[in-house]
Amino acid sequence: EAAVTQSPRNKVAVTGGKVTLSCNQxxxxxxxxxYRQDTGHGLRLIHYSYGAGSTEKxxxxxxxxxxxxSQENFSLILELATPSQTSVYFCASVAGGRGQxxxxxxxxxxxx
Amino acid sequence: QQQVRQSxxxxxxxxxxTAILNCSYExxxxxxxxxYQQFPGEGPALLISILSVSDKKEDGRFTIFFNKREKKLxxxxxxxxxxxxxxxFCAADNMGYKLTFGTGTSLLVDP
Numbered sequence: 001e002a003a004v005t006q007s008p009r010n011k012v013a014v015t016g017g018k019v020t021l022s023c024n025q026x027x028x029x030x031x032x033x034x035y036r037q038d039t040g041h042g043l044r045l046i047h048y049s050y051g052a053g054s055t056e057k058x059x060x061x062x063x064x065x066x067x068x069x070s071q072e073n074f075s076l077i078l079e080l081a082t083p084s085q086t087s088v089y090f091c092a093s094v095a096g097g098r099g100q101x102x103x104x105x106x107x108x109x110x111x112x
Numbered sequence: 113q114q115q116v117r118q119s120x121x122x123x124x125x126x127x128x129x130t131a132i133l134n135c136s137y138e139x140x141x142x143x144x145x146x147x148y149q150q151f152p153g154e155g156p157a158l159l160i161s162i163l164s165v166s167d168k169k170e171d172g173r174f175t176i177f178f179n180k181r182e183k184k185l186x187x188x189x190x191x192x193x194x195x196x197x198x199x200x201f202c203a204a205d206n207m208g209y210k211l212t213f214g215t216g217t218s219l220l221v222d223p
Contacts, residue, residue: 004155033210042118042201042215043156058210090155098144101211103155 003027006091006104013111019078021107023091031094032074033101034058034066036087043090049074081111115139116204118214126222131189133217135202138183142204146211147176147187150199159200160187192221 004025013019025032030051035043045058047066055066063085065077074093078085091104117136125131135145146161162169162176162185169176173192178185189196202214 035213040215043213045210045212048210059212092155098161098205100146100158101148101156103157105153105155 004091004093004102004104006089006107008107009105010108011110013078013081013109015082015111017081017111019081019085019109019111021076021078021089021091021109023074023076023104024072025074025091025093025102026072027093027095027102028071029093029095029102030071031096032068033092033094034064034074034076035090035092036060037090037106038087046076046089078109081109083111085109086111115212116202116214118200118202118217120217121215122218122220124220124222125192127192127194129192131192131196131219131221133187133189133200133202133219134184135186135214136182136184137204139204139206139212140183141206142212143207144205145176145178145185146203146205147174148201148203148213150201150216156201189219192219194221194223197221 033048034046049068067075089107092101119134143164147159148156149159150156160171173190175188199216199218201216203211
């Protein structure tokens with residue numbers, strides 16, 4: 001069974017602070033994704049990566065950066081967190097093409 | 113701009129009934145449509161998927177009906193069980209390696 005692990009699972013941050021959400025996958029998948037989930041919006045793609053060293057902008061990248069230092073790890077970085085970034089964030093991985101996306105359990109971020 | 117739309121937003125059915133969840137899309141280039149199921153506190157998981165070359169896909173109690181001309185598809189859950197209570201997301205892809213998700217339908221199956 002594919003495994004995607006996110007940390008932290010819960011985070012409270014202050015406005016203007018820096019937040020880093022981490023994701024680790026042990027599936028040796030090439031592609032990794034960061035989504036945010038909000039009521040009424042479903043899942044929206046923030047950033048994605050095709051492999052180590054690559055990051056691509058998704059549909060809502062503003063205010064977020066991403067880093068893929070290795071095949072296994074993909075981080076989402078909020079340099080200056082804002083209350084509008086309060087959400088549940090999901091990391092996912094897939095081998096490639098039309099394969100199944102494997103999601104982590106989510107990271108709930110509250111920005112006060 | 114919501115490229116993938118789902119309706120209804122929430123749905124309640126009795127145990128044993130067929131639940132019908134609807135999805136429509138705008139981009140004619142979309143040709144792969146997976147449905148993901150999400151339970152509270154968990155990440156979504158793939159339930160069933162269909163390619164646009166097919167008009168129907170079955171997997172046990174779950175069936176996708178696809179109408180390419182109208183850009184619509186639906187997920188039918190036959191003999192609904194309380195354990196099917198979850199949020200269901202329709203998604204679409206056009207080989208861009210990134211899925212576009214709908215807003216989801218929250219299904220409650222009353223015993």
